[in-house]
Amino acid sequence: MRINKLFSNLGLCSRKETNRLIEANRVIVNGQLCEPGQWVKEEDIILVDNEPIPVKDKIYIALNKPVGITCTAAKDVKSNIINFMNYPEYIFPVGRLDKASQGLILMTNDGDLANEILKSENEHEKEYIVTVNKPFDDFFMKGMSEGVEICETRTRPCKVSRISEDTFRIILTQGLNKQIRRMSKTFGYKVLRLERIRIINIKTDGIDIGKWRNLTEKEIIELRNV
Template structure:
């Protein structure tokens, strides 16, 4: 894999930061200065600032993200999720939850697990509670559940049920950019509140808005086996 991905997978730094360290001649691979985009193997000897890359414990966190926080590891972005959680070690968000939305997002330094969760073909469930700007009828529920054309793509069929006259519960197995907002817009509705309440078997219950907790060993095993 490329050195940027390896360092990210090991929880050392982001892929962008890896480029900066390489440009500053601070990374050595098998006795030679690393080059941008270099391919490396797990068994290669990689040294950063004259020290071998450390073996770090894996970190798994469930965060209840507030509205207004951007899910990016780029610290140059204002109100980014890294500054918000202010964790003492390098971790990154698994996927995204747009700035105007709130709810559950996983944070980790385990790149391999993150990639597994994000693989679209694995069809991992993500559950949301969504309120729109006006009441909807049963045709809206039927249309949303059968698939909607957005950005020249037909969304996968999904599970959707009514919560109230203007609120629904939806379970997706894919993660297109602003998918629920665009699906709703295709039927003439605007999302006014969107909360993710579940990722696979991890639920937001018990985590107050803006707070986080470590995943249990059982939860981590279920994610890895999912």
């Protein structure tokens, strides 16, 4: 694999940060200065600052993201999720939850597990509670559940159930950009509040807005086996 992916999978640093290390001549592969995007093998001898790659413990966190925080590690975005958490180790968000939404986001340094969670073909469930700007009828619920044309594609069928006259629960198995907001807009509704309460087997139960907790060993095992 490319060295950028290796460093990310090992929880050492991001792929962009890997490029910075390489450009600063701080990475050596088999006695030679590493080149950007270089392919490496497990048996290669890789040094960073003339030291073997440190073995990092895997980190798995469930964060209840507040509104106003952006799910990016980009340093030029002041409201980025990394600055918000100020976590002492390198971690990154698994997927995204738009700035205007709140709720569950998984944070980790395990690139392999993150990739498995995000693979569209795995059809992992994500559950949301959504409030729109006016009461909706059964036609809206039926249309949302059967799939909607957005982003030049048709969304997968999903589960939709009513909570109140203007609030519903929806379970998706894909993650198109602002999917629920765009689906709702197709039917003439504006999302006022969107909260993600579950990703696969991980829930926000017991986590206050803006707080986080480490996943349990049981939860991690279940995530790896889905």
